[in-house]
Amino acid sequence: xxxIIYLVLVLAYIFLLPGWLIAKILFHKKDNSxxxxxxxxALSIVVLPIILFSIAMALNTFIQEVLVFTVTSSINxxxxxxxxxxxxxxV
Amino acid sequence: MQYKKIIxxxxxxxxxxxxxxxxxxxxxxxxxxxxxxxxxxxxxFMTNQAIDFVSKNGKSLYNYSLPGRLPENxxxxxxxxxxxxxxxxxxxxxxxxxxxxxxxxGFRILFTLSGVATAFFTFMTLRLFxxxxxICIFSAAxxxxxxxxxxxxxxxxxxxxxxxxxxxxxxxxSDKKSWLLIGLLYGVLGGxxxxxxxxxxxxxxxxxxxxxxxxxxxxxxxxxxxxxxxPILCWNHFAFGNPLMHPSQSIELEGFRPTFEHNFFFWKFxxxxxxxxxLYNRLIRTPYFPYPTFLxxxxxxxxxxxxxxxxxxxxxxxxxxxxxxxxxxxxxxxxLPIYMFFSVQENWSELKMTFLLLFLSPLVIFATYGxxxxxxxxxxAKDILRISSYALLLIFAIKLIFYAEFDADPRxxxxxxxxxxxxxxxxxxxxxxTKAEDADELLGQKKDLTKANIFPSIRIHSIDxxxxxxxxxxxxxxxxxxxxxxxxxxxxE
Numbered sequence: 001x002x003x004i005i006y007l008v009l010v011l012a013y014i015f016l017l018p019g020w021l022i023a024k025i026l027f028h029k030k031d032n033s034x035x036x037x038x039x040x041x042a043l044s045i046v047v048l049p050i051i052l053f054s055i056a057m058a059l060n061t062f063i064q065e066v067l068v069f070t071v072t073s074s075i076n077x078x079x080x081x082x083x084x085x086x087x088x089x090x091v
Numbered sequence: 092m093q094y095k096k097i098i099x100x101x102x103x104x105x106x107x108x109x110x111x112x113x114x115x116x117x118x119x120x121x122x123x124x125x126x127x128x129x130x131x132x133x134x135x136f137m138t139n140q141a142i143d144f145v146s147k148n149g150k151s152l153y154n155y156s157l158p159g160r161l162p163e164n165x166x167x168x169x170x171x172x173x174x175x176x177x178x179x180x181x182x183x184x185x186x187x188x189x190x191x192x193x194x195x196x197g198f199r200i201l202f203t204l205s206g207v208a209t210a211f212f213t214f215m216t217l218r219l220f221x222x223x224x225x226i227c228i229f230s231a232a233x234x235x236x237x238x239x240x241x242x243x244x245x246x247x248x249x250x251x252x253x254x255x256x257x258x259x260x261x262x263x264x265s266d267k268k269s270w271l272l273i274g275l276l277y278g279v280l281g282g283x284x285x286x287x288x289x290x291x292x293x294x295x296x297x298x299x300x301x302x303x304x305x306x307x308x309x310x311x312x313x314x315x316x317x318x319x320x321x322p323i324l325c326w327n328h329f330a331f332g333n334p335l336m337h338p339s340q341s342i343e344l345e346g347f348r349p350t351f352e353h354n355f356f357f358w359k360f361x362x363x364x365x366x367x368x369x370l371y372n373r374l375i376r377t378p379y380f381p382y383p384t385f386l387x388x389x390x391x392x393x394x395x396x397x398x399x400x401x402x403x404x405x406x407x408x409x410x411x412x413x414x415x416x417x418x419x420x421x422x423x424x425x426x427l428p429i430y431m432f433f434s435v436q437e438n439w440s441e442l443k444m445t446f447l448l449l450f451l452s453p454l455v456i457f458a459t460y461g462x463x464x465x466x467x468x469x470x471x472a473k474d475i476l477r478i479s480s481y482a483l484l485l486i487f488a489i490k491l492i493f494y495a496e497f498d499a500d501p502r503x504x505x506x507x508x509x510x511x512x513x514x515x516x517x518x519x520x521x522x523x524x525t526k527a528e529d530a531d532e533l534l535g536q537k538k539d540l541t542k543a544n545i546f547p548s549i550r551i552h553s554i555d556x557x558x559x560x561x562x563x564x565x566x567x568x569x570x571x572x573x574x575x576x577x578x579x580x581x582x583x584e
């Protein structure tokens with residue numbers, strides 16, 4: 001049971017957080033949080049695996065937990081900075 | 092007001108709950124057929140997990156160890172060959188992270204998510220123009236719980252295609268468009284389904300028609316598409332020797348693939364597929380199917396959605412053309428090129444029929460517009476008379492098709508010579524047959540397809556969540572898997 005909870009949290013971090021950030025950047029002026037979060041999540045589900053696959057090919061490795069965490073964290077950080085920049089700009 | 096909101100949220104939760112349960116319980120499990128085996132196997136290999144490929148008698152076929160890197164994990168010419176076989180790699184890539192974290196359960200989760208997300212994005216797309224919650228929720232349910240789609244219970248690249256198309260259409264039809272993201276998604280769609288190329292004219296049309304900074308948006312779209320299609324082109328180069336190679340045309344794949352002579356006006360060419368008239372000298376149909384593909388698509392859609400919804404589609408096209416011409420032309424451009432492309436394809440199968448999912452979304456959008464139009468109108472007697480006459484005309488046309496006769500394609504039996512043999516491939520239920528076509532079976536299919544049902548057909552399947560959860564718990568523990576090497580029995584001598 002603990003393993004399932006851990007995995008759900010991991011997945012939430014991997015998919016929901018970058019998803020939310022992507023969507024916030026795209027639609028940060030729109031007041032539709034459900035749609036915003038869903039678009040970002042869906043984009044993460046669809047686009048993130050392709051990015052992982054290409055990075056794995058470039059690094060001559062396979063798709064593993066460490067790679068997923070590293071790539072997702074990097075994407076999250078970059079997106080967070082873009083969001084910060086955009087929000088400041090709009091303010 | 093508050094009371095209405097509660098009802099809306101309750102209906103929303105119930106509909107999406109049913110969709111979730113239907114997809115979660117319906118899923119048969121990974122690697123039980125042909126297409127899903129060649130999605131499952133590469134997805135697992137991408138995480139450096141080996142698979143025990145077995146014969147139909149359960150005997151291990153190959154002894155190998157994975158090199159531990161991509162893309163080398165995916166090709167071993169001495170044993171399992173090119174792991175995705177003639178399937179596209181894109182869908183397998185989407186499933187790989189889910190397998191990594193949830194083992195075999197990952198396949199069930201993404202299968203379920205694809206259904207739920209497709210319904211959600213269809214709902215969101217329809218909400219862009221319709222203020223009627225009931226119509227939007229009905230259409231979202233129609234796209235994911237219709238008679239046809241409920242027959243799919245295995246991993247299918249066209250289901251992933253439908254999901255991506257739903258997101259794409261939402262992003263394209265919303266006012267604020269991000270062309271980079273649309274490009275990224277389009278690239279992913281191209282990697283999962285190469286026929287995504289036929290959506291290119293539609294996307295370019297709407298970009299040119301709606302964008303105020305055309306060159307910038309076009310550059311963003313193309314950049315996005317290149318980013319996500321590039322890994323697939325690299326894979327094609329590695330596996331098939333040419334970045335633009337369609338897997339089915341690769342000589343690297345073992346198996347019997349004869350070519351047949353085709354012609355287009357005065358141009359003659361040989362091709363290992365089986366195309367229909369005008370690229371072949373006469374109009375034919377694939378054996379086991381009563382009609383050629385160009386009729387099978389509309390007949391299956393008519394059977395699934397009925398005369399009423401089909402008329403709504405036509406009404407929606409007319410209404411949309413009058414009110415939002417660009418959007419109408421965009422959706423028609425989405426639908427028509429791909430339909431025309433498949434219209435001349437034979438060598439058909441039940442699995443290939445699922446390609447219709449790729450153009451289901453525009454049809455549902457048209458039908459919703461049609462419904463919206465009808466609900467906005469006050470009917471005069473002449474309107475009712477006109478709609479009734481269209482319905483009668485459609486029923487008459489469908490009934491007339493019953494009497495149409497087409498010759499079975501003689502090339503098919505040359506392509507699959509083992510079909511008429513001893514029946515040793517009988518366990519491949521979803522792609523190949525074991526005996527010659529049967530006249531009674533064909534007649535039954537004809538009757539079924541030309542019934543001209545007024546209302547949508549209903550397929551009821553049991554949703555046993557207790558059983559599904561038991562399966563899910565087992566799948567969560569399971570990382571190793573034995574897979575029947577389906578390919579061997581389809582193509583090898």
